[in-house]
Structures are given as structure tokens and as C-alpha cells.
Amino acid sequence: MSRTAVIAGQGALAETVVAALDAPLVYALEGFEPGIPAQPFRLERLVPFLDSLVEARVENVVFAGAIRRPRLDPEAFDARTAQLVPRILTAMQSGDDAALREVLDIFEEHDLSVRGVDELLPDLVPAAGILTGAPSEADRRDAEQAARILRGTGEFDIGQGVVVAQGLCLAIETLPGTAAMLEFAGRHRDLKPDPAGSKGVFYKAPKPTQDRRIDLPTIGPETVSQAVAAGLAGIAWQAGGVIVLERDKTVARASNAGLFLWARD
CATH class of the missing domain: 3.40.140.80 (LpxI C-terminal catalytic domain)
Incomplete structure (x- = not known):
């Protein structure tokens, strides 16, 4: 059975989305925890995190809430995530939109479908x-x-x-x-x-x-x-x-x- 994961940011949107979905898994970028229970993850270990989503049979991912650019610790990168750094840094130089699109591409390369809030919850x-x-x-x-x-x-x-x-x-x-x-x-x-x-x-x-x-x-x-x-x-x-x-x-x-x-x- 496939599952949906919510990448929860700060603000009221994450709570609204989680409450409306059927038993989603809830995660939050460390340092940007929402006001609801969420499992933290670090961007420096993005690839192991994506692997864990696949192992949990997650197929759909929805981002909900505000997240700002985190401060990255070069010492914390695992080897596979480190290989993605040039892609992400290049995109960040073009602005937040380009950086976000690059992150979405990386999720989808791991067979995770990124869904919009408007698609899952059109009444909002x-x-x-x-x-x-x-x-x-x-x-x-x-x-x-x-x-x-x-x-x-x-x-x-x-x-x-x-x-x-x-x-x-x-x-x-x-x-x-x-x-x-x-x-x-x-x-x-x-x-x-x-x-x-x-x-x-x-x-x-x-x-x-x-x-x-x-x-x-x-x-x-x-x-x-x-x-x-x-x-x-x-x-x-x-x-x-x-x-x-x-x-x-x-x-x-x-x-x-x-x-x-x-x-x-």
C-alpha cells in the first residue's frame, strides 16, 4: 500500500494539510520544525532520507509550509548527497525558484511523485x-x-x-x-x-x-x-x-x- 509523505514547514498550512490527508508520514527539515509532530531530517543527508521514504513505500510527497535556506554543515554530508551539491548550488545562484525545482527533480529521480497542495486539496x-x-x-x-x-x-x-x-x-x-x-x-x-x-x-x-x-x-x-x-x-x-x-x-x-x-x- 502506497503512502503520502508531508514535508512540513512552519506556519498553519502544514497542520491543515496533515489533518486533511489519510495518515500521512510527516517530516520536517531540521531547524524549521512545524507546530505538529514531525520526524526531522537534514539536507546534508538528503539521499539517505529519500531512500528511507522509498523503503516506507511512500509514492507521493507534498510540501506544506514555509522553509528558508538552511545553513549547511560541510562535515555532515554523506558521500552520495555530496555529489548533488554542485547541482543545488548552481540552481541556488539562479534564485529560490530554481533551487526548489532542482530539489523537486531530485525527489522525482528517486521515483517519488511531488504533488501540489492545490492538487491534493483543491478546496483550499x-x-x-x-x-x-x-x-x-x-x-x-x-x-x-x-x-x-x-x-x-x-x-x-x-x-x-x-x-x-x-x-x-x-x-x-x-x-x-x-x-x-x-x-x-x-x-x-x-x-x-x-x-x-x-x-x-x-x-x-x-x-x-x-x-x-x-x-x-x-x-x-x-x-x-x-x-x-x-x-x-x-x-x-x-x-x-x-x-x-x-x-x-x-x-x-x-x-x-x-x-x-x-x-x-
């Missing part, structure tokens, strides 16, 4: 539509401008989010993440040309060239709270490309705060 990824609220025409223009910005920055492997208000870019998501970007946007909300005009939109989308089996953008109740604190009108995202955690709670929090949530086609 809303189709096109407005979940709550009503974006104004100005909000729609801001969302379109935000989508154009992310399409333009995608090739630079920068981030998956942007804040646009009155047609102007207030903040772009970079390595510090979504919360830092929204905090920055909130601090500089007075830069909008018309204080009485549209408040602004937080827009999220996958990078145009990223492999969607890993690192799909995610929003949830805390994202809504952060957008409220930033003084924004709502959150929009690319329909079919963003995971919404705790959807009922997320929608209720946005509705109570007067924010719109829009999966934009």
Missing part, C-alpha cells in the same frame, strides 16, 4: 469570485496594476505580494515576508495622493515561472488582521493560485472589518 484554493465585500472600481484598477507589477517582478524571484493604492506601489513583498510588507505599507499610507481616495489593495499571486507544486502563496485570518492594520480596502489574489487557510474564519474576519476578499480571474 478558491476559484474566481468575491468571497466577501465589494471592491470598488478604484480597487479593481489597483488590483490590475498590482497584477502587472508582479508579472514584471516575477522573473527576478523577488516575492508574491504587492500593495497598490491609487495606482501607486506602496510596498513589494521581499525576503522579510508578507507581515513586514503590510507593516511598511501601513506606516507609509500617508503617501497616497488623495487622503480621501481609495485605501489600497493587497494583491498576491504565484510568480509567473514558479513550479506550483511548492511554495504557493497563502493567506489566512492573520493576513486579514495585518491588512486591516495597514488601512487597506481589501485583499485580492490570482484565482486558482493562492491557498486560503481557515476560509470561514478568514471570510468572517474580513467581513467584520469591512474588507473585501476577491479571487480575481
